[in-house]
Amino acid sequence: MSLHDDAVLVLKGYEGQDELRQVYLDHLAAHPDGMWKACGDGHITASALVVDPARERVLLTLHRKLRMWLQMGGHCEPEDATLAASALREGTEESGITGLTLLPGGPVRLDRHHTPCAWHLDVQYAALAPPGAVEAISDESLDLRWFGYDEVAEVADESVVRLVAATRARL
Numbered sequence: 034m035s036l037h038d039d040a041v042l043v044l045k046g047y048e049g050q051d052e053l054r055q056v057y058l059d060h061l062a063a064h065p066d067g068m069w070k071a072c073g074d075g076h077i078t079a080s081a082l083v084v085d086p087a088r089e090r091v092l093l094t095l096h097r098k099l100r101m102w103l104q105m106g107g108h109c110e111p112e113d114a115t116l117a118a119s120a121l122r123e124g125t126e127e128s129g130i131t132g133l134t135l136l137p138g139g140p141v142r143l144d145r146h147h148t149p150c151a152w153h154l155d156v157q158y159a160a161l162a163p164p165g166a167v168e169a170i171s172d173e174s175l176d177l178r179w180f181g182y183d184e185v186a187e188v189a190d191e192s193v194v195r196l197v198a199a200t201r202a203r204l
Contacts, residue, residue: 045058075152078155079120082160084204088179090179102178105124130167132166135161140157146192185197
């Protein structure tokens with residue numbers, strides 16, 4: 034199964050955000066290359082909010098290019114077998130934490146936003162950090178920091194606040 038086909042199945046199975054979910058499905062139907070950065074009309078991306086539920090906190094990255102506090106995430110790569118694998122790879126690469134596991138139940142939210150390269154149709158997962166996890170800043174980040182659930186709104190935009198709320202509801 035291709036990554037494109039996996040994304041269609043994931044999105045068809047996703048419950049909630051019906052209008053936005055249909056935008057994603059229509060995009061994939063119209064763009065065979067809709068998973069890749071090369072698709073100038075926009076592309077599916079995968080992200081992972083790294084969560085430490087025991088300490089009621091999330092790890093955010095200060096994105097080097099966008100200069101915003103965000104969850105880990107980005108473009109899908111040809112070696113990603115599934116959308117979930119892409120989110121987990123991005124979460125691991127950008128957090129430096131090994132042993133992340135995705136929260137069961139599939140994506141937590143969808144978020145469509147414009148970036149310098151194109152529209153990102155982001156499929157957002159949550160990744161659980163193992164006990165004692167130690168983060169390490171990647172080349173894509175200016176900073177990496179843990180924030181208590183209630184601190185996120187002070188540093189991040191509404192899309193991240195909504196992702197944290199949806200994740201907490203799922204925990």
